[in-house]
Amino acid sequence: MILHPLIKEPELEFGDARSICPRQGIAEHGVYDIRLPIRRKEIFIGAVGTPEGLEKFQSWVERSSNYIEPKFNPKVKHLMPNFHYPFYGFNEDSGFRTKVTFGEFNARRINPQQIEEIISQADKTDRIKLAVDAYFDHAQYLNDHRSVDVIVCILPNSLVEAVYRQVKDDNKKPTDEEVEADLTQKAIRHAKEEAKDEIEQNFRRELKARTLISLDTPIQLVWERTLQEGDGGNNQPEATRAWNFFTALYYKTRESIPWKMVTNPNLPATCYVGISFYRSRDKKTLHTSLAQIFDERGQGVILRGAEVVTKDDDPRPYLTETQAHDLLSRALGKYRFAMENSPGRLVIHKSSNFRLGEIEGFKSAAKETQIDNVDFITILDSDLRLYRKGSYPPYRGTHVELTRENHLLYTRGSVEYYQTYPGQYIPQPLEVRVVKSSESPRLICEEVLTLTKMNWNNTQFDGKKPITLVCGHKVGEILKYLEDVDDDKLKINYCYYM
Numbered sequence: 001m002i003l004h005p006l007i008k009e010p011e012l013e014f015g016d017a018r019s020i021c022p023r024q025g026i027a028e029h030g031v032y033d034i035r036l037p038i039r040r041k042e043i044f045i046g047a048v049g050t051p052e053g054l055e056k057f058q059s060w061v062e063r064s065s066n067y068i069e070p071k072f073n074p075k076v077k078h079l080m081p082n083f084h085y086p087f088y089g090f091n092e093d094s095g096f097r098t099k100v101t102f103g104e105f106n107a108r109r110i111n112p113q114q115i116e117e118i119i120s121q122a123d124k125t126d127r128i129k130l131a132v133d134a135y136f137d138h139a140q141y142l143n144d145h146r147s148v149d150v151i152v153c154i155l156p157n158s159l160v161e162a163v164y165r166q167v168k169d170d171n172k173k174p175t176d177e178e179v180e181a182d183l184t185q186k187a188i189r190h191a192k193e194e195a196k197d198e199i200e201q202n203f204r205r206e207l208k209a210r211t212l213i214s215l216d217t218p219i220q221l222v223w224e225r226t227l228q229e230g231d232g233g234n235n236q237p238e239a240t241r242a243w244n245f246f247t248a249l250y251y252k253t254r255e256s257i258p259w260k261m262v263t264n265p266n267l268p269a270t271c272y273v274g275i276s277f278y279r280s281r282d283k284k285t286l287h288t289s290l291a292q293i294f295d296e297r298g299q300g301v302i303l304r305g306a307e308v309v310t311k312d313d314d315p316r317p318y319l320t321e322t323q324a325h326d327l328l329s330r331a332l333g334k335y336r337f338a339m340e341n342s343p344g345r346l347v348i349h350k351s352s353n354f355r356l357g358e359i360e361g362f363k364s365a366a367k368e369t370q371i372d373n374v375d376f377i378t379i380l381d382s383d384l385r386l387y388r389k390g391s392y393p394p395y396r397g398t399h400v401e402l403t404r405e406n407h408l409l410y411t412r413g414s415v416e417y418y419q420t421y422p423g424q425y426i427p428q429p430l431e432v433r434v435v436k437s438s439e440s441p442r443l444i445c446e447e448v449l450t451l452t453k454m455n456w457n458n459t460q461f462d463g464k465k466p467i468t469l470v471c472g473h474k475v476g477e478i479l480k481y482l483e484d485v486d487d488d489k490l491k492i493n494y495c496y497y498m
Contacts, residue, residue, distance in 0.1 A: 023243050027094070043253050068242055132206045150217065198282070200283070261451075274469050280480055281481065316352050382408055393410075
């Protein structure tokens with residue numbers, strides 16, 4: 001076992017300089033695409049909600065156009081200013097250098113009585129269906145009759161309780177251990193025997209799926225209680241909420257680019273691919289493959305692949321050589337058309353081991369596209385833990401070589417920039433398996449760490465998984481509601497799924 005030097009926190013590229021922190025980078029250097037000749041300097045927002053919810057959203061937009069001071073916990077001795085970062089305002093003069101336009105003309109009101117009728121339904125399925133219908137109808141009107149870039153759906157607190165809270169674990173992201181258990185043959189047999197007629201119901205996923213195939217405009221959901229002034233009753237300070245909300249909003253405005261990865265001019269242009277699988281809503285043995293491709297700007301395409309099955313002696317899904325070839329070939333074709341170029345190097349991430357047939361299929365698809373450099377990387381949660389002196393866990397960026405092929409990488413841990421460990425539990429490192437690669441394991445780990453910062457849904461930069469795998473989880477959540485929809489009707493951009 002070799003403990004390598006700490007991987008430095010990767011820098012990101014912003015408007016006129018670099019920074020390791022998305023919040024500081026946007027605040028002090030502007031979003032990346034201010035350097036591009038074509039960008040949006042005004043964003044038109046449509047919104048759907050109750051009259052009270054729309055009023056709160058209007059106030060939130062007006063407050064967030066100005067500076068929001070971070071709130072500190074008086075019990076904390078060290079204020080950690082870099083962690084509690086102020087929001088500099090979403091306006092034309094600072095940060096995003098764009099203004100938001102929202103008013104009555106782009107608002108659609110839902111009668112509070114309609115919300116009460118939805119909540120009064122005894123059956124969970126009925127509540128979700130009626131709520132999805134109500135928001136979709138108004139969103140469709142805005143999409144068809146108003147010039148809006150993003151549609152915000154504001155959920156009253158009472159409706160949130162009805163479609164989320166009263167459904168056990170419906171809005172809870174499963175732990176890594178639960179995901180692994182779910183893929184065992186025992187879990188599959190149990191699902192067949194005990195839940196033959198049970199179909200997953202989730203308000204957010206159903207609404208996203210329905211708007212994804214019917215509307216050209218991305219939607220963004222927001223809970224009404226998160227719009228209130230100050231920090232009372234919310235898990236996050238108001239400044240942090242503003243950072244996360246408006247960064248996601250900005251990205252959803254026709255592929256705007258808040259920040260990008262720093263590229264090495266001495267290396268070929270690199271494209272990062274995530275291969276993942278998702279299960280159908282009835283939790284049967286059927287799995288469907290996904291390919292997510294990103295360039296250094298975070299732009300790319302998402303493509304659904306073939307339905308796959310598992311073997312009795314191995315419940316983990318995998319692709320045949322033909323399926324692997326066809327999936328990557330189609331994805332590269334879509335990528336080449338969208339980006340108008342092909343990458344010089346391909347890095348493929350998978351959250352399970354590669355089979356020989358998969359490797360051969362991916363390699364042949366890459367060769368047909370004249371891509372000679374292909375890296376195959378498996379990224380798993382590790383059962384190992386490291387400890388260092390003191391009360392805090394190892395630093396993010398800690399890199400341990402177990403063997404030439406197997407490496408431990410802490411993507412969550414103590415962060416020097418934050419002057420703390422910003423998590424609640426003992427962090428779990430990733431196991432990075434370099435199956436085949438033309439580059440060094442050190443560079444592979446550096447890229448994984450950088451890709452954890454390419455999730456525009458969260459401006460706290462110490463994400464655990466790279467966007468190649470995070471995207472697959474989020475996209476699969478939505479696509480399982482669209483199993484009967486033709487592939488050519490699905491959106492290829494991640495902004496519609498997040």
